[in-house]
Amino acid sequence: MNKKTLVITSSIAFFVFSQAYALIAYAGKIDPLLTYLAEQSIGEGAQLYAGKGVFKAVSITRGGVPSLKVIIKTSDPEATKATIEGLGGSVGVSINEFITAYVPADAVEKLADAKEVEYIEAARPLxxxxxxxxxxxxxxxxxxxxxxxxxxxxxxxxxxxxxxxxxxxxxxxxxxxxxxxxxxxxxxxxxxxxxxxxxxxxxxxxxxxxxxxxxxxxxxxxxxxxxxxxxxxxxxxxxxxxxxxxxxxxxxxxxxxxxxxxxxxxxxxxxxxxxxxxxxxxxxxxxxxxxxxxxxxxxxNTNPNDKDIYGLGGLHASVSIKEGDGDIGYRAHVRDNGAMQTTVDVWLKKGGRCNLEVAVYDQGDNEITHVGPVEVGKKDSGKKNGITVNVDFSEGENPNNGMQHGLVTLGFSASTDPTKYSYDLIFRNNGGCEGHVWLYPDSTAENIFEKGVSAGTGKDYTYKDGDSDYMIxxxxxxxxxxxxxxxxxxxxxxxxxxxxxxxxxxxxxxxxxxxxxxxxxxxxxxxxxxxxxxxxxxxxxxxxxxxxxxxxxxxxxxxxxxxxxxxxxxxxxxxxxxxxxxxxxxxxxxxxxxxxxxxxxxxxxxxxxxxxxxxxxxxxxxxxxxxxxxxxxxxxVEASGCVPDNSKGGGSGCAIVERESDKRGLEGLILFILIFLSISLLVRRRARTKGASSGAQS
CATH class of the missing domain: 3.40.50.200 (Peptidase S8/S53 domain)
Structure with missing residues (x-):
């Protein structure tokens, strides 16, 4: 291989890996809940779920334009503020690398396109x-x-x-x-x-x-x-x-x-x-x-004095599936007949190989509808009998903790009584996964994972119990x-x-x-x-x-x-x-x-x-x-007349926090450089070997 070929090959390798690195750097910047709220705010959900569940505090209408309350993590706050205002949004406060803001529902993806924006999170109802x-x-x-x-x-x-x-x-x-x-x-x-x-x-x-x-x-x-x-x-x-x-x-x-x-x-x-x-x-x-x-x-915590026709597990479920294990499911139901929307928040450790599936049943355990299995990096939805199911497993690696993040939402029409139905959250095993699941609204009077559920006819998965652990x-x-x-x-x-x-x-x-x-x-x-x-x-x-x-x-x-x-x-x-x-x-x-x-x-x-x-x-x-x-x-406590002084930090006197995303970005860059150098070295070795072989033959 001559020098020209070596340069071209190295350049191609650099281009391929730099583009791959760019895709990694800009992927997964939007919280799945924010994606869901943006889609619903623009569509029928704005009317259907107004004032309900996560919409009660997150989806806001300002000046007739559906807007969303968000928290943004950015490497350049001033640039991000300008972008927000240019998109018709408004800025709340800015502290270190974090900004609170209102953003028009149809401008969320445009904001995520800004290179300095690291992550956009929907404001959570408290x-x-x-x-x-x-x-x-x-x-x-x-x-x-x-x-x-x-x-x-x-x-x-x-x-x-x-x-x-x-x-x-x-x-x-x-x-x-x-x-x-x-x-x-x-x-x-x-x-x-x-x-x-x-x-x-x-x-x-x-x-x-x-x-x-x-x-x-x-x-x-x-x-x-x-x-x-x-x-x-x-x-x-x-x-x-x-x-x-x-x-x-x-x-x-x-x-x-x-x-x-x-x-x-x-x-x-x-x-x-x-x-x-x-x-x-x-x-x-x-x-x-x-x-x-x-x-x-x-x-x-689930109060043991609380009684129901179902066994009350809790608002949390632990997921632990090893490679070779069978599929598992968790039975849940809504206890509030006035509810119109419920959310299941799924967080699995990086590298997990499970798919998500949701099946809805009536009181006779007859399947009404199901969605999935949904692979990591994808999403799916379905609607039947006044029940809408969305399964979003597109966030394959959350940039804040590296975990796989799935969001399941169930919406009920005004004429549908959610207490007449139950639903199974099913994990299809393709190599094992481990993590946690939480229900929202987070009140046992409104939502519950059951315990002691026996497998019904036609179920090809094993039921596991919900619990009240990890509920801080x-x-x-x-x-x-x-x-x-x-x-x-x-x-x-x-x-x-x-x-x-x-x-x-x-x-x-x-x-x-x-x-x-x-x-x-x-x-x-x-x-x-x-x-x-x-x-x-x-x-x-x-x-x-x-x-x-x-x-x-x-x-x-x-x-x-x-x-x-x-x-x-x-x-x-x-x-x-x-x-x-x-x-x-x-x-x-x-x-x-x-x-x-x-x-x-x-x-x-x-x-x-x-x-x-x-x-x-x-x-x-x-x-x-x-x-x-x-x-x-x-x-x-030792008595002291000390007067606090927080004037050296950012914002209102706070310290600058080292960003995990900076660490991951540096690690990714180092990995890319190592891969590029390895390919270049391999190409050089092959060129030398070929040159030596040609010299021997001549």
Whole structure:
């Protein structure tokens, strides 16, 4: 081979591999849920599913044009902002490599074409995870409040709104963000804001009262802390990023330490810390000081007192199929007869060789329709009897974690009762696969994987059970967030009429959960976090039921059985446990304003206590490291007059996070160079061999 041939051959090799590398670099940039929402928003789904399921908070109409709320990861934020605006969209906030935005439904692919855009994720709908608990022997908060009450510390509440007119807050809600920023908001403004929330501020006001309420009887944990309230509009993940940027920005300007509470979450995602929401949160906390974040673990555990004609497994299913095993299936059904759409989120490890299939059955176990099997990298759909099934397995390698991502959606017409049907999620084995599946809406009252299902006639796959493992909701799966489980502080409390009400009686007059005093709440989500190594979550447990706290003044009439008095209401949930720990974190920041999130997490874990209910084998995936102990935690914090300074980072003072996509891009480039050099070397060797052979023959 002469030099000219060598150059041509090498050039062809370079072209082929460079084009292949380019295809890899630009593939898989759009979240499958976003693809589905874009297609449905432009088509009939905009009318059929408006306000339902994932559409309730994600598909928005702005100026008559269907638009989608998204989170974007980009290597050049300024260029991406210009592209968004050029496509008719609007930019929310920009933090490091992340941008929140509205994007026209028909412009999503054009945005993905921008070379600097790495991934576009649909904003996920988030749900709320809904006195005595301060006492010695439960959390020991009263033992430290003589000295520390959160003075000088800010508490951020990102929720359904806070009724700042309530006397428990005493003018300590110093900023209110609801589209615009209001400094020292007036009582009339706050009541107007919360009256626009779907729950009229009931959840957010209650949460704020637990963390910082100042009532003499129903005292919050940090009653002298000042509050920054962020009221969510649609309640989606992009709004959380906007809220964090707002809160941390104010804290930086005031040079004050701050703890932010998130009593909300979603089961849409890989639960491994890699969603764009989780990465954004990490960016705000890593390398910072005087910033702490508490998250509710979720209320997604299946309550054993809940009964159905079916065996109730849970909202999660583990997939583990080895090469040579038979096919497996999971039976699921919708429990809410008003539901019009349900979603199954599938995440399998890289390299899996399974195909997805969905079969829908009536109550007589007669097949109505089925879609698939669908191979990795493809999608399919079908429609029959008012039921539309979409199976999207096109994301063969998610750029954030390398996993195979499948999304199954079932839509029901207005005349179709979804509770009259069940469906099987089937994994056809072509060489084995492993991973996890989650249902959305993520409430066992609405969705469920069954257990104990026996194979019916004609089924060529084996049924596996659903469960309640890996059910810590996002963003509580974020490693940097202090994730809080719930336990019951007592069996009995007094209502507004002085009557005994029983929290340990399931579904009684007080809406009790059936959890006994001191026990882990039956609803409290179990871990671990998904991903390599089964990450430990939750981190800590705190009182989450029955909690009497501040009641929104516009929340409407309720049963007297759940009222402490007319201005205080009893609720339960990990939503109530998380702000309890947020209040303790505020006391810790009062003692040392430069405490980091990792310092606070380490102290809370090390000082958590064990008892007969937690057992001694901790940490585990229910209790975390045990029950929170405020006194021991405060004792471990060294007093300091340090003032936090986060001015060196990006955004509102946050550290720059190393991007996994950068690592993968570099690895891909190195691989390409090695392949190119290997081919060039092989071509050269062959040329030399041929030349030597020709010389010998001559």
């Amino acid at each position: 749900r709320a995870k809904m006195d005595y608990a301060r006492n010695s022997g439960i959390s020991n908060v009263v033992d430290v409040q003589d000295e520390y009450q959160g003075e000088g510390v800010l508490i951020g509440i990102i929720d359904s709104g806070v009724d700042c007119s309530h006397e428990d807050f005493g003018g300590r809600v110093i900023y209110y963000y609801f589209g615009d920023t209001y400094e020292q908001p007036q009582a009339t403004e706050c009541r107007r804001f919360v009256s626009m929330a779907s729950d009229r501020g009931l959840h957010g006001t209650h949460v704020a009262g637990i963390a910082a309420g100042g009532d003499e009887k129903y005292t919050g944990v940090a009653p002298k802390a000042e509050i920054i309230a962020v009221q969510l509009k649609e309640g989606t993940s992009d709004e959380v990023i906007d809220g964090l940027d707002h809160i941390f920005g104010i804290a930086d300007r005031l040079k004050r330490p701050v703890v932010v509470n998130l009593s909300l979450g979603t089961s849409l995602g890989a639960h491994d810390g890699t969603s764009l929401l989780e990465q954004s949160i990490a960016g705000y906390l890593k390398g910072s000081e005087g910033r702490i974040l508490t998250c509710a673990s979720g209320n997604e 909701t996002i963003p509580a799966t974020t490693p940097e967030c202090i994730t809080v489980a719930s336990f019951s502080a007592r069996n009995v409390y007094k209502d507004k009429n002085g009557q005994d009400e029983y929290q340990n009686v399931y579904d009684g007059p007080a809406n009790g959960t059936g959890t006994g005093e001191g026990e882990l709440s039956l609803f409290s989500s179990r871990g671990p976090g998904a991903g390599e190594g089964n990450r430990q979550k939750p981190d800590i447990a705190a009182p989450g039921e029955p909690i009497i706290s501040t009641r929104s003044s516009v929340s409407g009439s309720v049963s007297s059985a759940i009222l402490g008095d007319d201005k205080h209401i009893k609720l339960e949930g990990t939503s109530m446990a998380a702000p309890f720990v947020a209040g303790i974190a505020a006391l810790m920041l009062e003692k040392d304003g430069c405490l980091t999130y990792s310092d606070a997490m380490d102290i809370l874990k090390r000082t958590a206590y064990k008892d007969a209910y937690t057992g001694s084998n901790l940490p585990d995936y229910g209790w975390g490291y045990g029950k929170v102990d405020a006194k021991k935690a405060l004792d471990m």
